[in-house]
Amino acid sequence: MSSVLVSTTVNGDPVQFACPPDETLLNSLRDRLGLTGAKEGCGTGDCGSCSVTVDGRLVCSCLVLGVEAEGREISTVEGLADGSALHPLQQQFIDKAALQCGICTPGFLVAAKALLDRNPDPTETEIRYALAGNLCRCTGYDKIVRAVQAAAKDMRKAAKKNAKKKK
Amino acid sequence: MRYESPATTKEAVALLAAEKGSAHVLAGGTDLLAKLRLDMVEPDLMVDIKRIPAMKEIKKTATGFKIGAAVSGAELGENKALVKAWPGVVEATNLIGSDQIQGRCTMVGNLCNASPAADSVPAMIAAGAKAVVVGKNKRRTVPVEKIVTGPGQTSLASDELIEAITLPQPAAKSADAYLRFTPRTEMDIAIVSAAVSLTLSRGVVKSARVSLGAVAPTAVLVPAAAKAIIGTKLDDEALEAMAAACSAACNPIDDKRGTVEYRTRVAGVLAKRAAKIAFERAGG
DSSP states (O other): OOOEEEEEEETTEEEEEEEOTTOBHHHIIIIISOOOOSOOSSSSSSSOTTEEEETTEEEEGGGSBGGGGTTOEEEOGGGTSBTTBOOHHHHHHHHTTOOSSOSSHHHHHHHHHHHHHHOSSOOHHHHHHHTTTOOOSSSOSHHHHHHHHHHHHHHHHHHHHHHHHHO | OEEEOOSSHHHHHHHHHHOSSOEEEESSOTTHHHHHHTTSOOOSEEEEOTTOGGGGOEEEOSSEEEEETTOBHHHHHTOHHHHHHOHHHHHHHHTSSOHHHHTTOBHHHHHHTTOTTOSHHHHHHHTTOEEEEEOSSOEEEEEGGGTEEETTEESOOTTOEEEEEEEEOOOTTEEEEEEEEOSSSSSOOOSEEEEEEEEEETTEEEEEEEEEESSSSSOEEOHHHHHHHTTSOOOHHHHHHHHHHHHHTOOOOOBTTBOHHHHHHHHHHHHHHHHHHHHHHTTO
């Protein structure tokens, strides 16, 4: 199978890679771009550990072809932190011990960020529904939900502060 | 496998028509790419329709709505006019999978995957939705209930694809609703589902369409169930008659998720509940 050249944007940086047309975006990210944050859990869109966003939409990268990324904007967990400063979600996952083995964590972080981007103050029920596509076999979800709630609070506070500064 | 992402429906159809091997249309890919991963399909050609502008838009037309085949569930749920006009169709489509799946899955993909348990299909059938089918030499408009012929089987020819789904503009005092039964509240497949669309006139059901999912090889339209509530104020007697008509239309499988008896009984129960929701939404 001949490879196809793909030009896309990942975490704000323009990148190019060549891949066979039946390769998943997940494998392109991991094996061609060295972005190993997204993980393959099931490979069939059930577990969410490969979550990324494409043009701002949350998707399972195992159910996207690498060639489909042409001209799109991809965001992965690697784009979450601002330099060495962790994203509030990442910091709260650590503080609240919302991970054990860590395989599902990048997917949870990306899915939680997608939720908070469109709903900065979700209820617990909304958080649980929004993260229903992410499976974790270690922590039992409660700590994950608490971490997302705490991060949402941190982010709302920071947004308020920024708004005041601008005034 | 070759991958093509044409810019027009005409080019997409020409690619399908010219392919001698196995050709698949790629919209959201939430079924197709999972099957690819499991080696359940071995495409020679994949035609990605997401770069075709007409397939990516929800258009308000003179007669209702035209929803492109590549419009995702998430996009559907964000269209306020569509949610207002056809809440049942949108809620059914939004039940498919997780937020991740919603970012990609489409109504037309749900239809063409041809699962008996597809959530959006009974809702589309109850709503009187039609599929705009485009082939190499012709274009035809087909009622959604005529597309699926059996599990995994459709009536589309090898050079045909569905470009869009059309929904009529609902008459005044109309509404629809969709309910499914699953053991879990999220991320599950319907054991039984029911969709009801109805129009009221002075508190009386003037017209109705009732459709069931997961209780037969394909989603079914049940005219006898609609007949049972037309001309009524949805009183208990009418609802019971409708439930009986629904149960009579069931031809389900027996499996670990539900027995024949269970599915047959629950089909009537869900149809009653869906009818009540639609009735209330219509202002009854």
